Amino acid sequence: MTDLRTDLQHRPSDDRQATALPPDLTARELARWSWRQLTSMRTALVLLLLLALASIPGSVIPQENIDSLAVSQWRDNHPRLAPVWDRLDLFNVYGSVWFSAIYILLMISLVGCIIPRLFVYARAARARPPRAPRHLTRLPESTSYTTAEDPEVVLARAATALRGKRFRVDAADDSVAAERGHLREAGNLLFHLAVIVVLVGVAVGSLFGYKGGVIMLNGEDYGFSNNLTQYDDFAPGALFDPDVMEPFSFSITDFEVEWLTEGERAGMAREFVAELAYETEPGGETKSYDLRVNHPLSIGGTDVFLIGHGYAPVITIRDGDGEVAYSGPSVFLPTNAQTFESFGVIKAPDASPEQIGLEGTFYPTFAMGRDAEGNLTMPASVFGDAFDPLVSLFVYTGDLGLDDGTPASVYVLDKAKATQVVEDDGQPFRMDLRPGDTVTLPDDLGTVSFDGLQRWNKIQVSRSPGKMVALAGVVLALLGLLGSLFVRPRRMWVRARRQDDGTTLVEVARLDRSSAGDPEDGAAEIAEVVAALQGETPETKTRKTEEDES
Amino acid sequence: MTDAQWEVLSYEGVIAAAVLYFIAMLAYFFEMASLRSAAKEEQQEQEVAVGAEMVLVATRRTAVAGRLGLVLTSFAAVVHLVALVARGLAADPNRVPWGNMYEFTISGTFVVALIFVLSTLRLDIEWLGPLVTTFVVAALMAAFLGLDDAVLPLPDALNSPWLVIHVVSAVISTGAFTVGALLSGLYLAKARSTSTTGYLARVPDLKVLDRLSYKMHAFGFPVWTFAVLITGPIWAHQAWGAYWNWDPKEVWAFITWVVYAAYLHARATAGWRGRNAAMLALVGAATLWFNFIGINFFSSSSQHSYAEGVAPETSVVVGLAGPVKAAEEVGVVVGSDDARA
Ligand code: HEM
Numbered sequence: 001m002t003d004l005r006t007d008l009q010h011r012p013s014d015d016r017q018a019t020a021l022p023p024d025l026t027a028r029e030l031a032r033w034s035w036r037q038l039t040s041m042r043t044a045l046v047l048l049l050l051l052a053l054a055s056i057p058g059s060v061i062p063q064e065n066i067d068s069l070a071v072s073q074w075r076d077n078h079p080r081l082a083p084v085w086d087r088l089d090l091f092n093v094y095g096s097v098w099f100s101a102i103y104i105l106l107m108i109s110l111v112g113c114i115i116p117r118l119f120v121y122a123r124a125a126r127a128r129p130p131r132a133p134r135h136l137t138r139l140p141e142s143t144s145y146t147t148a149e150d151p152e153v154v155l156a157r158a159a160t161a162l163r164g165k166r167f168r169v170d171a172a173d174d175s176v177a178a179e180r181g182h183l184r185e186a187g188n189l190l191f192h193l194a195v196i197v198v199l200v201g202v203a204v205g206s207l208f209g210y211k212g213g214v215i216m217l218n219g220e221d222y223g224f225s226n227n228l229t230q231y232d233d234f235a236p237g238a239l240f241d242p243d244v245m246e247p248f249s250f251s252i253t254d255f256e257v258e259w260l261t262e263g264e265r266a267g268m269a270r271e272f273v274a275e276l277a278y279e280t281e282p283g284g285e286t287k288s289y290d291l292r293v294n295h296p297l298s299i300g301g302t303d304v305f306l307i308g309h310g311y312a313p314v315i316t317i318r319d320g321d322g323e324v325a326y327s328g329p330s331v332f333l334p335t336n337a338q339t340f341e342s343f344g345v346i347k348a349p350d351a352s353p354e355q356i357g358l359e360g361t362f363y364p365t366f367a368m369g370r371d372a373e374g375n376l377t378m379p380a381s382v383f384g385d386a387f388d389p390l391v392s393l394f395v396y397t398g399d400l401g402l403d404d405g406t407p408a409s410v411y412v413l414d415k416a417k418a419t420q421v422v423e424d425d426g427q428p429f430r431m432d433l434r435p436g437d438t439v440t441l442p443d444d445l446g447t448v449s450f451d452g453l454q455r456w457n458k459i460q461v462s463r464s465p466g467k468m469v470a471l472a473g474v475v476l477a478l479l480g481l482l483g484s485l486f487v488r489p490r491r492m493w494v495r496a497r498r499q500d501d502g503t504t505l506v507e508v509a510r511l512d513r514s515s516a517g518d519p520e521d522g523a524a525e526i527a528e529v530v531a532a533l534q535g536e537t538p539e540t541k542t543r544k545t546e547e548d549e550s
Numbered sequence: 551m552t553d554a555q556w557e558v559l560s561y562e563g564v565i566a567a568a569v570l571y572f573i574a575m576l577a578y579f580f581e582m583a584s585l586r587s588a589a590k591e592e593q594q595e596q597e598v599a600v601g602a603e604m605v606l607v608a609t610r611r612t613a614v615a616g617r618l619g620l621v622l623t624s625f626a627a628v629v630h631l632v633a634l635v636a637r638g639l640a641a642d643p644n645r646v647p648w649g650n651m652y653e654f655t656i657s658g659t660f661v662v663a664l665i666f667v668l669s670t671l672r673l674d675i676e677w678l679g680p681l682v683t684t685f686v687v688a689a690l691m692a693a694f695l696g697l698d699d700a701v702l703p704l705p706d707a708l709n710s711p712w713l714v715i716h717v718v719s720a721v722i723s724t725g726a727f728t729v730g731a732l733l734s735g736l737y738l739a740k741a742r743s744t745s746t747t748g749y750l751a752r753v754p755d756l757k758v759l760d761r762l763s764y765k766m767h768a769f770g771f772p773v774w775t776f777a778v779l780i781t782g783p784i785w786a787h788q789a790w791g792a793y794w795n796w797d798p799k800e801v802w803a804f805i806t807w808v809v810y811a812a813y814l815h816a817r818a819t820a821g822w823r824g825r826n827a828a829m830l831a832l833v834g835a836a837t838l839w840f841n842f843i844g845i846n847f848f849s850s851s852s853q854h855s856y857a858e859g860v861a862p863e864t865s866v867v868v869g870l871a872g873p874v875k876a877a878e879e880v881g882v883v884v885g886s887d888d889a890r891a
Pocket of ligand 1 (some may be wrong): 040041048109110111114185188195484485810811812814818819
């Protein structure tokens with residue numbers, strides 16, 4: 001009888017349990033055993049919990065591919081730990097060997113688990129409901145009553161009633177077996193399969209896709225065309241092929257910001273619109289698009305996003321000979337998100353007699369700070385919009401480190417071999433320029449003028465090929481999940497037997513195979529079936545008699 | 551009405567709701583207390599026949615207190631809803647009331663109360679009243695004292711229909727998981743308690759607690775999946791240009807998802823019930839609330855490090871995996887790559 005009981009409780013999904021390693025294995029048996037372990041339920045559970053655990057470090061330690069600036073700061077602050085962290089891949093958790101190992105094992109386990117279950121399901125879907133167990137009333141959810149009716153009548157009625165309740169019904173000699181809720185297992189399989197689909201979609205995206213950023217000055221003079229050389233930063237997938245890059249090009253013809261002028265967050269930018277003029281291919285028709293946050297432009301499989309903006313003061317440097325050594329807008333990077341106080345450098349390596357480098361701060365709306373006593377303190381920008389722009393610069397001359405061929409950031413001035421220009425009293429020479437101002441540098445170095453203001457936008461371009469596959473995957477997973485969680489598979493049996501005293505003993509039992517079967521629901525369902533069998537409600541009675549007659 | 555008036559109305563509404571929840575809580579406590587004395591009297595009754603009448607009186611009083619608790623809680627929820635709507639109308643332009651942690655907390659607690667009240671219609675769950683009202687009152691007080699923030703327009707990045715869908719689903723599932731966690735906590739407490747009187751003795755037996763807790767989680771999980779793995783990535787893709795960024799908020803939303811998946815898994819395949827399942831559910835709730843509160847306050851990592859000069863509110867906006875960062879990014883803009891270039 002124990003057999004019967006386990007069989008009753010058995011679900012197709014219960015096949016795989018971790019087992020102890022048997023003694024004296026051949027290699028083949030060992031492989032089989034390992035496979036069973038890997039695809040066991042317990043392993044799946046452990047791997048899931050491990051995956052959660054393994055995700056934690058990446059939320060605490062700065063990550064290379066998310067914020068490499070923070071990583072390098074962290075390295076500077078922890079010189080002793082950094083190499084250890086490096087060895088453990090802790091700056092790249094989500095691409096690390098150990099993180100990948102967990103989810104790859106999970107996937108293998110999943111495939112190994114799903115495939116056999118698919119076969120089991122295919123068989124179960126066609127199978128007839130299992131025969132009634134011998135002792136129906138021993139099941140937790142069961143009832144019985146006696147009646148004067150013939151067993152055949154009762155059983156026929158049971159079959160109709162259960163069919164009416166959308167059970168799959170199979171009649172035997174003295175009993176009727178019924179089952180419903182196969183969709184639960186189907187939903188569960190769909191869910192697990194869809195998890196694989198999601199992973200495939202994500203993998204395709206990260207292998208074949210790319211993401212790149214470029215800072216673009218506004219104006220028709222500055223164009224971008226989509227090829228590798230044009231990006232400031234570019235992160236391709238491992239199998240990325242530059243040939244797939246869509247050959248579009250664009251320029252930013254206009255840029256507008258709506259600033260908050262009152263309220264607690266006055267000074268914050270609220271809405272940005274960059275007007276793009278773009279061509280989907282060289283020589284194609286020029287179209288225009290209002291690029292805004294949350295409104296990317298899609299060209300083929302590639303999306304173009306507006307993710308930032310800032311100022312580029314237009315500066316002209318004339319050297320000691322009166323020649324223009326540098327002229328044009330220079331991108332200054334905001335150091336304050338609210339006031340757009342920005343930092344930037346300008347390099348004039350061709351200036352003579354000596355190279356000239358400028359470094360300083362740009363204030364869109366300049367003001368001197370004041371302390372409590374009203375004394376002037378640090379200068380600051382009080383607003384993000386350019387109401388009273390001022391650029392404040394220090395000057396360096398000598399070797400700017402541009403000649404030895406090592407790549408240098410355009411946003412950093414290499415001061416190792418340069419000297420700072422100072423006043424007669426030894427204080428650093430500083431110039432504060434408003435648009436239109438020109439300042440003459442000491443020592444006949446030349447002049448610097450602030451000619452005007454340009455704006456720039458940070459544009460991000462990305463292509464993630466599998467994203468629709470991934471999306472379809474999660475949607476399917478969700479549908480499967482709903483089936484798996486809310487369809488309630490259950491079996492019911494009705495047995496009717498003539499007793500020695502001539503009456504008929506009717507036994508009804510029910511077995512809920514879901515995780516959340518309510519005893520109340522079960523009792524209610526049994527009661528409904530019993531009511532139908534006893535023909536309690538007038539409607540059922542008349543319907544029954546009609547059926548009998550026909 | 552002006553925006554300022556709406557804002558005042560909203561504050562008043564939250565206070566009124568909190569007071570109502572508080573009175574409801576008192577009613578529930580009274581019910582609990584009189585149940586205890588009723589139980590005691592019942593014991594005495596065997597010896598002294600006089601007790602019978604008193605028991606009857608006590609039970610009637612108890613029932614009234616219990617019903618009063620539920621009515622007050624429902625009423626408080628209505629006022630709470632009004633306060634939420636007023637909060638949205640106080641902003642210019644009008645918007646959903648999910649701009650900062652304060653607004654999130656008052657929305658989340660509303661959902662907890664709502665789930666409780668709606669559940670009483672279909673499930674026998676009224677005994678959860680004392681816990682739910684206590685939780686809601688405490689959370690509202692914390693929101694009022696610790697998280698209050700001005701009514702501000704949404705930054706551009708948050709200005710998307712996905713905000714509504716994403717946040718509604720996140721808040722609903724957070725509410726369901728929270729009620730589930732209360733039930734699991736109750737399970738563990740009851741499993742340890744041997745007392746035959748008092749609140750723990752009155753709540754249904756362990757099996758029922760376990761099953762109800764499972765139901766809350768089974769409801770919350772698909773909704774959370776929708777919020778975190780469907781609408782979140784769609785919105786992130788629009789605002790940030792990448793559907794998944796391993797931002798700390800996303801990481802923890804993912805961790806929460808995996809823990810609850812493990813919880814359901816453990817129940818369905820490993821046959822975990824009762825104590826083990828309840829512990830796992832509490833771990834899930836811990837990750838959920840850590841993400842909601844902890845990450846905003848403690849995360850110094852990567853994404854926000856360059857936003858030092860920014861008022862703290864900006865990094866706290868919206869306790870979600872949603873593209874909060876975009877608002878800042880647009881301001882500060884340039885990530886590390888450029889600096890290296
Ligand atoms: C990516 C990893 C996985 C996730 C996120 C996951 C998630 C889930 C969830 C949420 C459920 C609950 C559904 C329910 O209660 O009906 C579930 C059930 C189940 N999972 Fe997984 N799972 C994963 C991997 C696996 C693996 C590797 C196996 C096989 C070893 C497996 C076998 C099962 C089985 C048999 C059920 C229960 C089916 C039933 O109740 O009839 N899962 N899974």
